[in-house]
Amino acid sequence: MHLSTDYLVVGAGLSGLAFADSLITHDPEAELVVVDRRTQPGGHWADVYPFVRLHSPSAYYGVDSMPLGSNRIDVDGPNAGLYERATATELQTYFADVVEKLAATGRVRVLLGHENLDDGHLRDLATGEVHELEVRRRVVDAGYLEVSVPATHTPSFDIADDASFVPVHLLGDHVESSSYTVLGAGKTGVDAVLWLLDHDVDPERIRWVRPREAWFMDRARFQPLDLAVDSLEGFAADAHAGATAKDQDDLLGLLEDAGRLTRLDPTIPATMWRGAMLNDHELQRARTVTDVVRLGRVRRLERDRIVLDQGEVPTGGALHIDCTAHGLRNAPPTPIFADGRIVLQQVRHKTPPYNAALLGFVEAKRDDDETKNRLCPPNHYTVGVDEWARTVARTWRTEGSWRTEPDLQAWVAGTRLNLLASLPQHLGSERAQQALARYVGHVGDAVANLERIAAGS
Template sequence: MQHAETDYLIIGSGTAGLAFADTLIAESGAHVTIVDRHGRPGGHWNDAYPFVTLHQPSAFYGVNSMELGSGRIDTLGLNQGMAELASGPEISGYFDQVMRHRLLPSGRVRYHPLCDYLGEGRFESLLSGEHTQVRVRGKVVDARYYSPSVPSTHKPRFAVGEGARMIPPNALPGLASTCGAGEVPRRFVVLGAGKTAMDTCIWLVQSGASPDAITWVVPRDSWLINRATTQNGPAFFHEAIGNQADQMEAFAQASSVDDLFLRLEACGALLRIDPARMPTMFHLATVSPAEVEVLRGIRNVVRLGRVQALAADHMLLDGGRVDVQPATLYVDCTASAVDFRPTQPIFQEGKIVLQMLRLPQPAFSAALTAYVEAHYEDDAQKNRLCGSVPFPATPADYPRSMAASMRNQFLWGQEEGLRRWVRESRLDGFGKLMASAARDDAAKQAVIARLREQAQAAMANLPRLLRA
């Protein structure tokens, strides 16, 4: 057995683990050891389907010290007119650069890929089986608590009968090389209602499949964030900050959760695919209006609950049987990108459990957690500043999540150093945008004043929404 020492042992080299490590070495003299089962940094991005992209602009994703993307505005496609969205391969390459050009050259980071953490400071090499015992002078950092499940690695919770052909979305781009001549499927059943299923349906249509050749199994309809309101470039000030003020007004005036979501839809913050249905799911998936239009073109939508079993010629769902045409390909998009674990204190004795501090920004949340760890001594004070924000599953969960997120934002504003770090952080979506507004720009200052006024009113009304 080998032995090593470190100040912080980080379990997981995905977005949260790397964002935490990056800020910690920038704000302290700590030594960091990172352990991960993957062979490359980036966590679940190593297993993502080839056509995946970020939900929101590249400009505020990744680690604080290194830009992701070029700041380009897309001129073509379904994201036209908005900030670029890094693709899965781009993100994997970016995190590899973060490790090789930022973390390791610091001389204070040790990285152990293809290693399984066993607990109690011990990990095992998956290649050699050799164990290493690490003496941790500071804390163990669990960066896996909210790790997503991805289609290529998860196990479906339903039976797949003989003759039923099912693949993860990862395999779609290679169909021409894996199928024989004349055997490439022409009909598809996409299983799942989340962002992965939406991406898959859109990819199929844009790759040439007829919308009428796609059957989409949707257990629950979802509210969606309008990507147009998440832009953080100077050219989008009024769309972004103005819409933030609109959202706060919706929270301030809503009398119920349904009323809240209808108000958020009316101001352009939220979208839904079928305007005739009131969605019962809200996982913060973010799309463009153009993507919604593509999805509305898929008319064969099955709403009979979850899949129970697949056969070559039919599928069984909670609500009954649906016949399937011969040679149809099932695409499994049922893996959940969100692990709905209960929140817990982030700072605990001997460990840190990374969780969300602001929705839906895991990179910003992990980096801010590292800043607080580096600059505050008492765990009670750290937990006061870093209250974990529960991830919503349904619309009814959202007011509680917003209340926790807004409470954090208020407390950060009371701490001078923390307030300055947030304002200067590239991972903060809108702080720099607001700070860049010239004091003599009356129009922008009026928007900021309205945002602050409505945020106070929203906080006053949130207890009513929580009771409702």
């Protein structure tokens, strides 16, 4: 079979689908083929642990043209007072609906269970059949920052054959253990702890191996729609901290005091920041687990002991739960637009669907790669808190360069993927006016000061 298309999008996960959705919306002539090795769309959402939810609200996740959820504020449960967050099952259904919607345009063909051979051919992984593919314009790499999840990653430590071990996505099959040890300090580790607590496991039966402490963001300050002023106040606090901080330590202190960053143990310096969100309910519950091992990374798991960088501890017969997958790949930034190729990366920090849709808009509306790369410089994916200053400054400097791009500004204001899209409806309130004045008054100085701090760190 011979195929011909304007764009080949390699990856039918969130970024690939959000880019495709945006591109065909703003370029009415474009034709796309989207290919993915998986047999269902949604990328890593096809492989996640069953009890995972979005850590951010559904209202600004997904693709631009199709809402996710019902924009409902939860009235009870651990997320009460905040906008709903989709479950893994809801997201899997959503991405299947997105693919159906794209295919219905007649301009997008999604080939699941296929791989791109990088030589003008695709292979059907079920039959082995190879198809010729002519790409008239660009290949779009939607997997450059491909997510690593527990179900698909290989642990970085050795595991003895007789060790009691389970990846987190299979935790539900092992709930009868007498005790548990959670391996991993990030959001997945928190989710595993909360799942155990929700299933009536006493905190004293849980040990938590945390090689380093992580900073988390307060989900209550990243809310859309009717709660957008709360988010604006949060960004104003960021700008104030960025403009006034003397150095890296002072910056972190100001952000923690303002509630922008939080950590499980305030007495232990936190060095990891991947942008994960918790609310106060989750934070307080996770803190009930007090048996925390801080001896570095796990090197080997045996039946009766855990060997770590800085020592070892007995297993005590516990079931060990692997929560050590890294999330987004820490790949070096590379120009997004190049001859015959687009490499999807973040422009605004920590907002993957927004970034992918933004790049689809810019590809459709600008003619030359020099302009496109000027408007959309890649913003490095962060793992350490020392990178907060650099990545936030890069976001604000980039967004500042859009002031002379009215169509781009209009897209930003109108996309449902923009956390603050509803803000104009609330600017009549005194709270909003005060927050806006505080943000505008500090953001210019913050960019320069954060760049200075980033250079020093």
